[in-house]
Amino acid sequence: MSPMMLLAVYGAALVVSSVAGGALTQRVAMTHTRAQLAMSLVSGLMLGIAFFHLLPHAVLTLGIHHGLTTVMSWTMGGLIVMLLLLRILHFHQPDYPAEAIAVCEHGHDHGHKHGAAETGVPAAREVTSVMAPGVSWRGVLIGLTFHTFIDGVALGAALLSAPHGHQQQLLGFGVFLAILLHKPLDAMSIVALMKASGTTASSQTRANLLFAFVCPLGALLFYFYAMGLGGSGELVIASALAFSAGAFVCIALSDLLPEVQFHSHDRVKLTAVFLLGIALAFMMANTAAKHSHAIASLSPV
Numbered sequence: 001m002s003p004m005m006l007l008a009v010y011g012a013a014l015v016v017s018s019v020a021g022g023a024l025t026q027r028v029a030m031t032h033t034r035a036q037l038a039m040s041l042v043s044g045l046m047l048g049i050a051f052f053h054l055l056p057h058a059v060l061t062l063g064i065h066h067g068l069t070t071v072m073s074w075t076m077g078g079l080i081v082m083l084l085l086l087r088i089l090h091f092h093q094p095d096y097p098a099e100a101i102a103v104c105e106h107g108h109d110h111g112h113k114h115g116a117a118e119t120g121v122p123a124a125r126e127v128t129s130v131m132a133p134g135v136s137w138r139g140v141l142i143g144l145t146f147h148t149f150i151d152g153v154a155l156g157a158a159l160l161s162a163p164h165g166h167q168q169q170l171l172g173f174g175v176f177l178a179i180l181l182h183k184p185l186d187a188m189s190i191v192a193l194m195k196a197s198g199t200t201a202s203s204q205t206r207a208n209l210l211f212a213f214v215c216p217l218g219a220l221l222f223y224f225y226a227m228g229l230g231g232s233g234e235l236v237i238a239s240a241l242a243f244s245a246g247a248f249v250c251i252a253l254s255d256l257l258p259e260v261q262f263h264s265h266d267r268v269k270l271t272a273v274f275l276l277g278i279a280l281a282f283m284m285a286n287t288a289a290k291h292s293h294a295i296a297s298l299s300p301v
């Protein structure tokens with residue numbers, strides 16, 4: 001399949017998954033444990049994609065001797081930018097109502113509704129958030145839009161990065177899969193927060209639909225931008241891969257760490273799906289390496 005066809009197929013699938021995530025949230029109340037299980041799996045996958053796909057390919061694109069400092073600088077840049085955005089806009093890690101389990105063993109309140117644990121009745125309608133007070137859904141939407149645009153850039157760069165013509169499709173696929181599974185969670189955050197803020201169903205639907213096109217748009221714009229650069233595009237592609245690796249790491253950890261620090265329920269299950277996500281990314285990288293006999297000779301250019 002040509003990269004353009006692939007981009008179209010990936011883009012369409014991403015729109016569908018994002019819209020589905022938001023639409024589901026409009027109808028069904030997401031529970032805390034389910035949201036955490038999904039987040040742990042997807043975070044593991046994102047970390048795996050960052051370490052086993054994005055970073056190695058960024059390095060391979062530039063060559064290990066000259067490219068390493070550039071790649072690591074861009075990785076750090078991606079991490080810092082995403083952290084600052086999270087700090088300013090608090091756009092990730094929404095909290096969903098706790099089921100009838102003792103969710104919070106820790107003494108202080110970080111926005112959790114304790115009603116469920118205390119009364120034993122699932123607080124189905126109480127969509128709360130651990131986000132800082134006063135954070136509006138508009139701010140969250142802006143943050144998520146930027147984050148999703150970067151995801152799109154990662155996908156576009158992945159499709160273009162094929163050192164010596166190898167692994168192009170599988171690299172694109174790994175990144176695609178991570179975004180495909182992560183994006184519904186982002187759409188869910190938007191809709192859940194809009195719901196909690198009392199917006200109308202039609203404006204929720206509108207935001208959900210518009211948001212779904214951000215990632216394919218990012219991929220498309222980056223793809224044509226880097227294509228237009230011709231030979232000098234390699235540096236831009238490698239930088240984009242490295243930048244998005246840093247962003248992936250930051251986003252994945254921002255989802256994982258609050259749960260690790262504040263909660264102690266379902267630890268085995270959550271750890272298992274987290275490792276499963278990493279294993280999935282590792283297996284995809286390994287399959288790609290097997291099919292690419294030239295992997296060993298790729299490094300020093």
Ligand SMILES: [Zn+2]
Pocket residue numbers: 092147182185186251
């Ligand atoms: Zn996200």
Ligand SMILES: [Zn+2]
Pocket residue numbers: 032036103259263264265
């Ligand atoms: Zn929890």
